Amino acid sequence: MSRRTGRGFSAWIAVVALVSSTTACRGESNPDDPYLLAASGLCEASMRADMGDLDGAGVEFYDTAHQPLHDLAAEVSDVDRAVAARLLEAKEAVEYGLDGDQSELGDAFQSLVSAADQALSATGHSPMPCSPAEGS
């Protein structure tokens, strides 16, 4: 295993451990919640971005969180359009960061984790497994 690969593996273990620990720390999650996978993926993407793994953050974001966030926005727009607006604006900021200006990507992910948590709460779903601070 190269040093680079070794560092990546260690980072991966750290991510998994952190996601696991934060999941345990934050409220009860319904294992059948349709957004559980997306929420975990968003936390992981956020932490990868925070560690400088921007490619990994982008893959994780688009593979697990992107479409479900659209779905969540559609759902929450029926009950609270301000929350939906904040969620979509935060998602757009992350996409902008992933596509180009990455200087504020960490903050963008933090805002998105916070907005997603609000949207999940407003629609009665399980909370984000990471808090906004942990997700950044």
Place this chain on the structure above:
Amino acid sequence: MSQVEAHEHRPGEVMRYSTPAWFALLIIAAVTAAGCSRPDASSEGDAGGLVAAVASYDIVAGRPARFIVGLYTADQSQTLAYGTVSFSFTHLGDRDGSDAGGQPPVGPVDAVFLPIPGQDLDLGTSEPKMVAGSEATGVYAAPDVEFERAGFWEVTVIANVDHRTETTTGAFEVLATSDVPDVGELAPRTRQPLAGDPSVDPKAIDSRADANTPVPDPELHDITLADAIATARPAMVVVSTPTFCVSRFCGPITDSVHELALRYGDRMEFIHLEVWQDFEANQLNPAAAEWIAPTPETQGGEPWVFVIDAAGIIVQRFDNVASEAELLAAVEDSLGEADS
């Protein structure tokens, strides 16, 4: 500027319906669910968990049109991409609940993978395969599908994936008349606000703008559509809300139209109409409402792209998804006709 209120479903609101309408309401619920892309909003596949989401808007009886369907796993962790699948169509019944199954089936027809813009894919891949969203995203499209009768229909999708046959279904409604300006009609002479208008919130011109971010893609916001038509040049109009889109297609399609504006803007007009005047207040932009007037039944589907000829007639329209190749061909068709 006047405000246009979008129709809104109010949670907890109790409505009474006549008994004959129950069947229609049940079907409407199924169609609404299948038409959007929520995890609980599409039909489960019969095998392998493949789910179909009908992505077409404004399907009209007697009008051949492209029919598009998104296919993905129930947990949305993977999407079907590449190659060709098969669509066949069954009539479920009329809106009033009558004539269930009274129409002959349509198809089967081949449907090819149509990627959303902005991806660099090898479309020579012949077989459909399940992929992550970061690898490929798009829908399957069958050209010129025609339904003789309005009412509720179901598409059955058959795909050969990894030497298995996957089958899934999705319900949708065929309308008697179009809710959206159609091919052959005069384009609305829309006078939308332009970038820099001090009386208009920049966000109402492009939802990506705000007090600190100028209106992006200024080439799409420098002439009203009415004035563009008056120049007797062809025009391409994208009606979309890049930030507040509830599908994943608005941003890429707006970007594609902007790219075309940079290449062909000296010979053709390119215009973006932002959907929302105020998303939070549920107020549509009056300019966009001239094109897509959401109702509880149509769900206000967007994005749309319209192509208008030099005489101001709509000559093509694309609902929800349009590939870069489709848009480029539409531009070249328009310029070819304009030059001839």
